[in-house]
Structure formats: C-alpha cells, structure tokens
Amino acid sequence: MRFRQTSKYDTQLAAGLHPTLQSFTLEGKIAVVTGGARGLGYSMAQGLLESGISGLVIMDRNRELGEEAVVALSAETDIDIRFYKVDVRDEASTKEAISNAVSHFGTPHILVNSAGIAESNIKAEEYDIDKFNHQIGTNLGGTFVIAKTVGKAMIEAKISGSMIFIASMSGSIVNYPQNQCSYNASKAGVIQLAKNLVAERARYNIRVNAITPGYMDTALNRTKDLTAQKEMWIAQTPQKRLGRVDGLNGLAVFLASDASSFMAGANIAIDGGCIAW
Ligand SMILES: NC(=O)c1ccc[n+]([C@@H]2O[C@H](COP(=O)([O-])OP(=O)(O)OC[C@H]3O[C@@H](n4cnc5c(N)ncnc54)[C@H](O)[C@@H]3O)[C@@H](O)[C@H]2O)c1
Structure with a gap:
C-alpha cells in the first residue's frame, strides 16, 4: 500500500511545503468519483486521498x-469514504445519492467522472440503435x-468547484482499425460538454476540464478479443507501452487543486504520444 506509513494525509508536512507545491494539495475538500470501484477511477480516488x-x-x-x-482504501487511510451504488444514467437515483452524500459529507468541491x-x-452498419444509445x-x-446534479449542489452551496471528465483520445x-463509432462519438460529446459547462458555470467559480487518456492497461481492455489489437495499440504509441492504471492521478490532482485555478475547458492528453503524430 502506497501511503500506509503516514496512515493519513500529513497536514504538518503539507504546511511545510513551498507555496507552489502547497497549491497542489486538496486539504479539507470533499470529492466524488464516479466509476471509482475499479480501474482509473479507483486509482484517481487513491490519488485524491493521498493529496489531502x-x-x-x-x-x-x-x-x-x-x-x-x-474496504481497500480504508485500510490505507483514516479518511471518511463511502460507497453509493448508482447508475449514472439514472437521474433520480443519482440525485438521491448526491443528496445523501451532501447530508453526510457536506457539498463536494471535486467531481471526477x-x-x-x-x-x-x-x-x-451492424450497430443496433439500442446498443448505440446505451x-x-x-x-x-x-x-x-x-x-448536472453535483453542479446544482455546488451552485446552491456557493462552493468553488472543479469537475474533471475522463474523456478519451x-x-x-x-x-484504427477497430470499429467503435458510438464510443468515439460519446467521448467527443464529453469534451464538448465540458466546454459548454465552463461557459455556463465560470460565474459560479466552477471549473470543468477533461482528461484524454490513450490506451491504458485496465480491466476495460483485458478482454480476449482485444489481445491482438493491444499489440497494435502499443506499436502505435511512441512510448511503446499502455498507460499504467495510476497514470492519470497526478493530472487529476492538479486539475482538482488551486494550482490549476485559471484552467477551464482544457482537454489534456495522457497517451504516451499516441495522438502526437
Ligand atoms: N482504459 C482505457 O484504455 C481508457 C482509455 C481512454 C478513456 N478511458 C475512459 O476512462 C474511464 C475509466 O475507464 P477504466 O479503464 O477505468 O474502465 P473500468 O471498466 O475499469 O472502470 C469503469 C468503472 O465505471 C463503472 N461504470 C460503468 N458504467 C457505469 C454506470 N452507468 N454508472 C455507474 N458506474 C458505471 C464500472 O462499474 C467500473 O467500475 C472510462 O470513462 C473510459 O471510457 C479508458
């Protein structure tokens, strides 16, 4: 475990940091991470816990x-962590979960989606429309x-917030060559949505930015039918590897923190150079 020795975020240590590093810390903030049960979301949640x-x-x-x-994260830290079972497509249950979370923790300052x-x-030509829409x-x-739900809570509580959308390259x-028009269209929409919310929400001191991962080594890609394609992905990536599961943590912490306070509407690639050429 990566931060068991300190058991929890070390406030005294953080207070001794120079101002630039201090601005990266997230002391006292409440974070919501969707998709945090595994993969990149879980790892970014861990990164936020390590940062205050x-x-x-x-x-x-x-x-x-x-x-x-x-259970796994609580074994590493004393910080209060709760799980809410939510399908983010369902507005009513998402609203109820956020309302319960706000009652327990207070209004969140950070959303990682x-x-x-x-x-x-x-x-x-073979894509079933229901599957496409799903x-x-x-x-x-x-x-x-x-x-929408977290933003409403932030606006009502007059909280300065940071939202981080995990898009994709x-x-x-x-x-290429895999056919995935629906996924790609969905992620283009996520990038555009982030920019729209920047324009709508800057007046409330809410920032929105996107992270664009390249090919990452997570369970999402550990399926049999992708084995051969993975070799192609590595060949297409100048760094000649897939991204590690904790590869987004540093950027997520930066975007959540005051160190990025003038950043809004950015879409930053972490892809080993895959879309650089
Ligand atoms: N792994 C990659 O190569 C890669 C590359 C680019 C972008 N991304 C994006 O990063 C994000 C995380 O990917 P990952 O690799 O960690 O995947 P993952 O499958 O390991 O984790 C995704 C998590 O989201 C949860 N989830 C899925 N649908 C949900 C829903 N409707 N409501 C609530 N939770 C839901 C899953 O249960 C899972 O825990 C995704 O948005 C993915 O598109 C991943």
Whole structure:
C-alpha cells in the first residue's frame, strides 16, 4: 500500500511545503468519483486521498466492487469514504445519492467522472440503435447527469468547484482499425460538454476540464478479443507501452487543486504520444 506509513494525509508536512507545491494539495475538500470501484477511477480516488481530501464519495453501478474499494482504501487511510451504488444514467437515483452524500459529507468541491463503458469492434452498419444509445447514454448522458446534479449542489452551496471528465483520445481522433463509432462519438460529446459547462458555470467559480487518456492497461481492455489489437495499440504509441492504471492521478490532482485555478475547458492528453503524430 502506497501511503500506509503516514496512515493519513500529513497536514504538518503539507504546511511545510513551498507555496507552489502547497497549491497542489486538496486539504479539507470533499470529492466524488464516479466509476471509482475499479480501474482509473479507483486509482484517481487513491490519488485524491493521498493529496489531502477529507471525504470521498465513490459512486459506481457495481456494488460488490464498490464496497471492496471502500474496504481497500480504508485500510490505507483514516479518511471518511463511502460507497453509493448508482447508475449514472439514472437521474433520480443519482440525485438521491448526491443528496445523501451532501447530508453526510457536506457539498463536494471535486467531481471526477470516470464511469464509462467501451464497446469496440462493431461495424456501423451492424450497430443496433439500442446498443448505440446505451453507449452514448452511459458515457455522455451519465457525464451530463452527474455534472448536472453535483453542479446544482455546488451552485446552491456557493462552493468553488472543479469537475474533471475522463474523456478519451477517441473523442478527438478515430481509432484504427477497430470499429467503435458510438464510443468515439460519446467521448467527443464529453469534451464538448465540458466546454459548454465552463461557459455556463465560470460565474459560479466552477471549473470543468477533461482528461484524454490513450490506451491504458485496465480491466476495460483485458478482454480476449482485444489481445491482438493491444499489440497494435502499443506499436502505435511512441512510448511503446499502455498507460499504467495510476497514470492519470497526478493530472487529476492538479486539475482538482488551486494550482490549476485559471484552467477551464482544457482537454489534456495522457497517451504516451499516441495522438502526437
Ligand atoms: N482504459 C482505457 O484504455 C481508457 C482509455 C481512454 C478513456 N478511458 C475512459 O476512462 C474511464 C475509466 O475507464 P477504466 O479503464 O477505468 O474502465 P473500468 O471498466 O475499469 O472502470 C469503469 C468503472 O465505471 C463503472 N461504470 C460503468 N458504467 C457505469 C454506470 N452507468 N454508472 C455507474 N458506474 C458505471 C464500472 O462499474 C467500473 O467500475 C472510462 O470513462 C473510459 O471510457 C479508458
């Protein structure tokens, strides 16, 4: 475990940091991480815990993994962590979960939206419209629902907030040769949604930015049918590897923190150079 020695975020140590490093810390903030039961979301939640947050809300549709995540993270820290089972496509249950989380923790300052699904290898002419809509509804609709709900709570409580949407390089480029038009369209929508919310919410001191990962080594990609494609992905990536699961943590902490206070509407790639050429 990565921060067991200190057991919890070390306030005294943080207070001794020079101002620039101090501005990266998240002391006293409450964070919501969707898709935090596993993968990139879980790892970013861990990064936020290591950087000073005082409360963590994990939201995910997978109860078993979500509860396991709370147990695993709580073994590393004394910080208050709760899991809420939520399908981010469902506005009513998302609203109820946020309302319960606000009653327990207070209004969140940080939202990391990592919940998402990826369907690959379906040709457009064979894509069933319900399946297509399910993909869009999860990645884009779900981002909208959680950003709407958390944003409303932030605005009502007059909290300066930071929202971080996990998009994908697939929102800006077309992956080749796999066919995944719905996923790619959903992520392009996530990037555009972030920019729209920047324009709507800057007056409330709420910032929204997107992270665009390249090919990452998570369970999402550990399926049999992707084995051969993964070799192609590595070949297409100048750094010749997939991204590590904790590869987004530093940027997520930066975007959540005051160190990025003038950043709004950015979409930053972490992709080993994959879309640089
Ligand atoms: N892994 C990659 O290569 C990669 C690349 C670019 C972008 N991304 C994006 O990063 C995010 C996280 O990906 P990951 O690799 O950690 O995937 P993952 O499958 O390991 O984790 C995704 C989590 O989201 C949850 N989830 C899915 N649909 C949900 C819903 N409707 N409501 C609530 N929770 C839901 C899942 O239960 C899971 O815990 C996704 O949005 C994905 O599109 C991943």
